[in-house]
Amino acid sequence: MSGRKHNLPLDALIFDMDGVLVDVSASYRQAIIQTVNRFFDTGLALDYDGEPVSLLDAEDVDALKLAGGFNNDWDLTRAFIIYFLEMLPPLPMPTFPLRRHVAAILAYLQVARGGHLPVTMNLLRQNKDIPRLARRVQAAGGGLPAIERVLTQRNRHLIETGDNLLKGNLIQRIFQELYLGATLFEKVYGEKAVIAQTEGFIHNETLLIAPDVLATLAAELQLGIATGRPRLEAEYTLDRLGVSDFFQSLVTHDDIVAAGAEGKPAPWSLLEAARRLHPTPARSAYVGDTPDDIRAAKAASQTVPFLAIGVLAAAADKTALQRHFEAAGADIILSHPNRLPDILFRSA
Structure with missing residues (x-):
């Protein structure tokens, strides 16, 4: 003393x-922002109308986190993806059985997407209202349970649930690959990164x-x-x-x-x-x-x-x-x- x-x-x-x-600010926050983007521009192959944009800003991440109940950034990322999925037209459920590995899940999303969608990444960004979402989530008690209460089930079949990112949890898989980077991801999980070949936001x-x-x-x-x-x-x-x-x-x-x-x-x-x-x-x-x-x-x-x-x-x-x-x-x-x-x- x-x-x-x-x-x-x-x-x-x-x-x-x-x-x-x-x-x-340059790691977890960016992992949230980029995971949401990758789910829609890579997973669902949504087009850009002109210059590429991020669906979310740092202020959006902070706003929903302040609604409460999002101590886990995987949950926060999932909440944003559910929100943007609701802004898409209803997409069909593929009839073939889903195999629980990354390539199969990405193929599943591509089939579900079908042909041309009248929605672009730029339009999703333009139409979002995250402050309103945050107010609704806070009023409903916060966290993913509140997301379930205030949003519909539209297109929810496009999200694989479960805790195992190696067997079906695509959101968590994208997040961890981006956050850890290809080398550290393989060291931690014993499997090569598929979506991100970068160094990883953790090093920022x-x-x-x-x-x-x-x-x-x-x-x-x-x-x-x-x-x-x-x-x-x-x-x-x-x-x-x-x-x-x-x-x-x-x-x-x-x-x-x-x-x-x-x-x-x-x-x-x-x-x-x-x-x-x-x-x-x-x-x-x-x-x-x-x-x-x-x-x-x-x-x-x-x-x-x-x-x-x-x-x-x-x-x-x-x-x-x-x-x-x-x-x-x-x-x-x-x-x-x-x-x-x-x-x-x-x-x-």
């Missing part, structure tokens, strides 16, 4: 990774919080992480960025699934990250970048003392995020995670 005086009675800080420790990730800030925090408090990332992706990025040693606990998507628990805004991952610290902290805080992070911390505080700290740094619309943080009951709102020592400590 450095002898700094604490402004708040805390023993531990638990961090979200994305948008707090790591800048993912940079630290959002400064290493010296982490060093200052680690000298005073126990540090842990509760993230919705798969463990391999979390460990790979923490190691590559050289900050793994600052953290004494790491709870990931894999742990949530193994425990049969729910992801954020449920509090399990936060409480588990704190429980794995030694000694177990009496008072903790969670630092996150979404309203669901704040809700998770408030829920955790019903079990043990937990403060909710919101960070605005990664948001495309910081004013909107601040309003959502306030509505969710954030105890502290910071412009950037580098301000944590200024809020938590003072010189002895």
Whole structure:
């Protein structure tokens, strides 16, 4: 310990990774945007009317994420694809049996598409209204369950469900190939990438919080992480960025699934990250970048003392995020995670 005086009675800080420790604006966010594009321009072979366009912008991703219930970026990507599928005319269901590998699924989509569609990528982009979708989803409770309530089942047969991206989950397959890149995808899944032959968006990730800030925090408090990332992706990025040693606990998507628990805004991952610290902290805080992070911390505080700290740094619309943080009951709102020592400590 450095002898700094604490402004708040805390023993531990638990961090979200994305948008707090790591800048993912050029990785996960781009993986969402490009997966949606690939599903429609490669999978369904929709044409462009002039210059190629992206169906989504960063602001669209943030808007739907703020609706709540999308701690998992695979779910968020699926929600966008369901939305755009509803904007297409009804497409027939192919009569041949579907084989669950990528080439067969792509062929299935091509047959379902049939001949010329009177819809282009540019028209889909022009007709979208993501802010309206986000409002409807938020009013319906957030997440994929809300998507099911507010959207129809039109063209839903074009989406293969299930958790196994090697056997039918095309959305997750495209996402992981784009995010990990061809080399890392093959290393992780033991199968060659089919859709993306690029390096992978994961290599675009940079630290959002400064290493010296982490060093200052680690000298005073126990540090842990509760993230919705798969463990391999979390460990790979923490190691590559050289900050793994600052953290004494790491709870990931894999742990949530193994425990049969729910992801954020449920509090399990936060409480588990704190429980794995030694000694177990009496008072903790969670630092996150979404309203669901704040809700998770408030829920955790019903079990043990937990403060909710919101960070605005990664948001495309910081004013909107601040309003959502306030509505969710954030105890502290910071412009950037580098301000944590200024809020938590003072010189002895």
